[in-house]
Amino acid sequence: MSEPQDAPVGWGIDPVLLEVLACPAEHHAPLRQGTPDDPAAPALTCTECGRIFPVRDGIPVLLLDEAVGGPGLGAVS
Ligand SMILES: [Zn+2]
Numbered sequence: 625m626s627e628p629q630d631a632p633v634g635w636g637i638d639p640v641l642l643e644v645l646a647c648p649a650e651h652h653a654p655l656r657q658g659t660p661d662d663p664a665a666p667a668l669t670c671t672e673c674g675r676i677f678p679v680r681d682g683i684p685v686l687l688l689d690e691a692v693g694g695p696g697l698g699a700v701s
Contacts, residue, residue: 637668637684648686649673649694655684670694 637657645668646652653672659665666679668686675694678685 637679642668645684645686647672647675648688649675655686 642655642657645655647655647670649670649672651672653670655668655670655677657663657668659667659669659676660674668677668679668684669675670677670691673694675688675691677687677691
């Protein structure tokens with residue numbers, strides 16, 4: 625049994641990994657690190673639909689059911 629290493633400070637995703645990840649919605653748009661409000665947040669934001677996907681234990685959860693925001697929800701003020 626091996627323990628995963630601690631996530632790096634400030635959680636940085638591997639740029640190569642980020643490049644191959646895509647939004648699970650039908651447009652499959654690229655994602656970018658962080659949220660619009662906090663670029664250092666442990667999350668990935670879709671550049672197309674604006675959905676925000678959580679990152680748990682350093683692993684992006686690219687599920688539409690887990691996403692926050694996106695089309696149809698309107699702006700949160
Ligand atoms: Zn999207």
